Amino acid sequence: MGKLREEYDSLIEQRRKIIEQLTMLEESETVQQYIELKKQNEELYNQQLSLYRDVKMEEYASCSHILVCSKLVYDRYEGRTCEWCGCIKCGLDTSVLDSDYPLGLQKIMYDYLKKSHLHSLNIQEIKTDVICDMDLAQVIYAKIKSVYPNIDDETARKYFEIALDNIRNIKVSDERKENRAKRLSLDSKFKKWDISYLLYS
Ligand SMILES: [Zn+2]
Numbered sequence: 001m002g003k004l005r006e007e008y009d010s011l012i013e014q015r016r017k018i019i020e021q022l023t024m025l026e027e028s029e030t031v032q033q034y035i036e037l038k039k040q041n042e043e044l045y046n047q048q049l050s051l052y053r054d055v056k057m058e059e060y061a062s063c064s065h066i067l068v069c070s071k072l073v074y075d076r077y078e079g080r081t082c083e084w085c086g087c088i089k090c091g092l093d094t095s096v097l098d099s100d101y102p103l104g105l106q107k108i109m110y111d112y113l114k115k116s117h118l119h120s121l122n123i124q125e126i127k128t129d130v131i132c133d134m135d136l137a138q139v140i141y142a143k144i145k146s147v148y149p150n151i152d153d154e155t156a157r158k159y160f161e162i163a164l165d166n167i168r169n170i171k172v173s174d175e176r177k178e179n180r181a182k183r184l185s186l187d188s189k190f191k192k193w194d195i196s197y198l199l200y201s
Pocket residue numbers: 060063064065066087088089090091092
């Protein structure tokens with residue numbers, strides 16, 4: 001017991017010295033400036049998060065959506081397939097309504113859809129017959145938009161469908177798929193090129 005007590009007392013002493021040094025440092029101008037800047041940074045970060053939410057909400061509200069089916073879920077109780085859709089332009093995806101605990105960007109979409117009482121996106125939309133992973137759909141659209149910045153929605157839809165058909169119909173090796181994913185700024189291990197991924201999700 002004596003040895004443990006010694007160890008304990010020694011720790012108290014070490015901490016006392018450190019606390020003394022910390023107190024001295026806190027009084028220095030540089031450290032005070034550091035603390036103040038850290039506080040300001042945190043406040044700005046919170047404002048940034050809140051503004052990001054507003055920016056996304058406005059983006060969703062003002063977008064004339066081009067929709068793909070983003071998720072198919074078979075409802076065993078109702079005996080029907082539920083179809084969620086998402087926009088290849090702004091990324092708004094109704095499948096977030098199927099999530100119990102949406103987080104981050106998903107939470108913003110969730111709140112937007114709930115607030116606007118939207119279960120499907122019926123306004124100003126172009127609906128495709130395409131079933132496609134949302135990440136893939138959005139990077140293809142972004143690529144089209146970067147080559148043709150002034151493209152109209154109807155033409156963009158056609159180009160999107162052609163690009164996706166090419167990706168799906170031309171068989172390539174896994175290595176080339178990886179390179180294609182990198183080119184499109186997707187994860188190199190991206191697997192959701194065709195709709196077979198829905199069978200495993
Ligand atoms: Zn949209």
